[in-house]
Amino acid sequence: MNLTWLSSNLSWILELTLAHLWLTLIPTVVGLALALPLGWWAHQVPRLYGLIVGTSGLFYTIPSLAFFVLLPGVIGTRILDPINVVIALTIYTLALMVRVVADGLAAVPRETVEAAEAMGYRAFQRFTRVQLPVAVPVILAGLRVAVVSNISIVTMAAIIGVQQLGSLFTQGYSLGLMTPILTGIILCLLIAVVLDLLILGLSRTLTPWRPAAVRSGKGVLA
Amino acid sequence: MIVFDQVSKTYPDGTVAVDNLSLEAPQGEITVLVGPSGCGKTTSMRMINRLIDPTSGSITMDGEDTSGIDKVELRRRIGYVIQNAGLFPHRTVLDNVGALPRLLGTKKSQARERAMELLELVGLHESLANRYPWQLSGGQQQRVGVARALATDPPFLLMDEPFSAVDPIVRAQLQQEFLRLQERIGKTIVLVTHDIDEALILGDQIAVLRQGGHLAQVASPEVLLRDPADAFVANFVGRSRGYRSLGFTGADEHTPILQTASAVLGDAAQTLRFRPDGWLVALDAQRRPIGWAHRDEVGAALQDSAINHAGSTASLGAPLRDFLDAALSSPNGDGIVTDAEGALLGVVTTDDVVAAIRRAKGAAAAARAAS
Ligand SMILES: Nc1ncnc2c1ncn2[C@@H]1O[C@H](COP(=O)(O)OP(=O)(O)OP(=O)(O)O)[C@@H](O)[C@H]1O
Numbered sequence: 001m002n003l004t005w006l007s008s009n010l011s012w013i014l015e016l017t018l019a020h021l022w023l024t025l026i027p028t029v030v031g032l033a034l035a036l037p038l039g040w041w042a043h044q045v046p047r048l049y050g051l052i053v054g055t056s057g058l059f060y061t062i063p064s065l066a067f068f069v070l071l072p073g074v075i076g077t078r079i080l081d082p083i084n085v086v087i088a089l090t091i092y093t094l095a096l097m098v099r100v101v102a103d104g105l106a107a108v109p110r111e112t113v114e115a116a117e118a119m120g121y122r123a124f125q126r127f128t129r130v131q132l133p134v135a136v137p138v139i140l141a142g143l144r145v146a147v148v149s150n151i152s153i154v155t156m157a158a159i160i161g162v163q164q165l166g167s168l169f170t171q172g173y174s175l176g177l178m179t180p181i182l183t184g185i186i187l188c189l190l191i192a193v194v195l196d197l198l199i200l201g202l203s204r205t206l207t208p209w210r211p212a213a214v215r216s217g218k219g220v221l222a
Numbered sequence: 223m224i225v226f227d228q229v230s231k232t233y234p235d236g237t238v239a240v241d242n243l244s245l246e247a248p249q250g251e252i253t254v255l256v257g258p259s260g261c262g263k264t265t266s267m268r269m270i271n272r273l274i275d276p277t278s279g280s281i282t283m284d285g286e287d288t289s290g291i292d293k294v295e296l297r298r299r300i301g302y303v304i305q306n307a308g309l310f311p312h313r314t315v316l317d318n319v320g321a322l323p324r325l326l327g328t329k330k331s332q333a334r335e336r337a338m339e340l341l342e343l344v345g346l347h348e349s350l351a352n353r354y355p356w357q358l359s360g361g362q363q364q365r366v367g368v369a370r371a372l373a374t375d376p377p378f379l380l381m382d383e384p385f386s387a388v389d390p391i392v393r394a395q396l397q398q399e400f401l402r403l404q405e406r407i408g409k410t411i412v413l414v415t416h417d418i419d420e421a422l423i424l425g426d427q428i429a430v431l432r433q434g435g436h437l438a439q440v441a442s443p444e445v446l447l448r449d450p451a452d453a454f455v456a457n458f459v460g461r462s463r464g465y466r467s468l469g470f471t472g473a474d475e476h477t478p479i480l481q482t483a484s485a486v487l488g489d490a491a492q493t494l495r496f497r498p499d500g501w502l503v504a505l506d507a508q509r510r511p512i513g514w515a516h517r518d519e520v521g522a523a524l525q526d527s528a529i530n531h532a533g534s535t536a537s538l539g540a541p542l543r544d545f546l547d548a549a550l551s552s553p554n555g556d557g558i559v560t561d562a563e564g565a566l567l568g569v570v571t572t573d574d575v576v577a578a579i580r581r582a583k584g585a586a587a588a589a590r591a592a593s
């Protein structure tokens with residue numbers, strides 16, 4: 001570890017870490033928000049399930065670098081604008097989460113949903129008050145995967161010059177230094193662990209109703 | 223009152239589930255839809271709250287055509303109980319019961335208070351109030367389901383196989399509780415079951431459906447047993463319908479209750495007085511019959527080991543079926559009769575029970591001829 005490099009770049013590293021957090025979190029939240037109605041739709045209309053889940057899943061196969069480079073041409077943003085990264089990652093999250101949401105809703109016991117319908121819950125009330133709360137464990141388990149994958153994809157944005165922890169890799173490469181690269185890896189790992197634990201905690205808080213054995217067991221460790 | 227008027231349902235794949243059904247579910251009574259699997263019971267019931275829309279015909283509730291009522295508004299007027307209860311797994315018992323009032327804007331504290339009352343009404347201890355559904359037994363879940371359906375005090379109740387998922391003992395218990403509950407609440411109820419015994423126990427009126435949703439017969443349990451409309455109904459009602467139909471008439475006042483020899487458990491042998499045939503009725507300290515004891519079996523004192531427990535007993539106001547069973551199960555042909563508290567009154571002979579059954583049949587036939 002090159003401590004001189006570390007101490008003289010401390011504030012920059014902090015900046016990169018914060019940028020990395022934002023670039024990860026905003027797409028995750030927005031992607032999830034968009035996946036909820038789409039996933040609901042796919043669940044609600046079985047004929048469309050294949051189309052919706054299949055099409056959105058297709059986006060996941062587009063290489064991230066291609067995304068970063070092509071997006072400005074498609075939507076007219078500047079090439080260096082971090083918004084390109086945000087949009088690309090939002091699409092990745094969406095691609096992953098549409099299936100998760102649809103499958104999470106499908107795992108809600110049929111008679112529970114049917115009872116709500118027969119009691120006079122409107123479709124939206126059924127979704128927000130019954131289906132979604134019961135699907136929380138499945139959806140958040142999927143979100144943990146999305147977050148961790150987003151953290152690593154964000155680093156690719158260094159190649160198009162958007163600053164975040166990935167910039168430490170390019171920096172280390174051009175200076176011929178191991179320290180920035182190691183620092184970048186460790187910080188990425190740290191963020192991943194912290195966010196993962198936060199979502200796990202959120203899931204536990206939102207589902208006090210689950211049997212303790214299921215809550216603490218391997219069942220939720222995706 | 224719920225009225226089906228020439229209601230039919232054909233599913234998109236061409237399956238005719240209900241065919242031209244006309245039926246009335248009278249105010250404040252339990253109407254049971256019964257029939258073999260796939261005969262269209264569930265479909266018929268779900269057309270009432272429009273979970274399924276009829277292909278043709280109309281259903282009216284208290285004279286109002288349901289097709290003109292907003293689906294959601296309609297459903298909120300009708301309580302709904304299904305097999306396995308369909309409870310909300312993420313809500314406590316209390317919040318399951320209070321879910322609909324909360325949805326309709328009742329304050330949380332008020333909804334909980336009302337939910338507490340309902341739990342008591344369906345016989346659930348308040349210590350269960352904060353449990354989640356997975357922490358309850360099947361029978362308890364079913365009770366919560368009933369309480370939830372009653373939360374907004376709807377005038378109508380639909381129940382689809384509400385007691386099918388529990389074991390026979392719990393089922394019998396839930397059925398009796400449900401009948402007592404209905405005495406207090408007097409809802410207009412449509413209940414679906416495939417179990418004819420359940421239908422006979424619960425129904426004020428029973429509609430027997432046959433495959434393809436044809437109505438085979440609508441009648442009271444008594445008439446169904448005594449006078450099935452055709453071979454299908456007779457077959458569906460099943461064997462021993464003659465015996466079961468005795469469950470609806472009591473023994474008349476001409477049925478002699480005879481004195482009998484009896485003794486209390488523990489009495490010394492020399493104090494015992496037996497009947498000429500050698501038997502006496504053994505009683506517990508409250509003078510409730512335990513069974514018959516024969517002279518040849520009794521040792522120094524009347525012990526439990528000497529008692530024949532085979533005989534059932536009939537209490538005085540019980541249906542003829544209980545009298546007949548008491549007589550037939552007795553080791554000496556005489557059935558033990560008790561008072562309402564279960565204390566020994568006397569015995570009734572098999573011949574006298576059969577004579578009483580004859581008189582009851584004659585009276586029923588005369589009543590039918592007169593009407
Ligand atoms: N959604 C559907 N699409 C096509 N056919 C259906 C549908 N639902 C039910 N059916 C058919 O309609 C008929 C009546 O079904 P229904 O569920 O009303 O029977 P049921 O009397 O309640 O039977 P069970 O006692 O088995 O519950 C059956 O032949 C069934 O296969």
Ligand SMILES: [Mg+2]
Nearest residue numbers: 263264265414
């Ligand atoms: Mg059914």
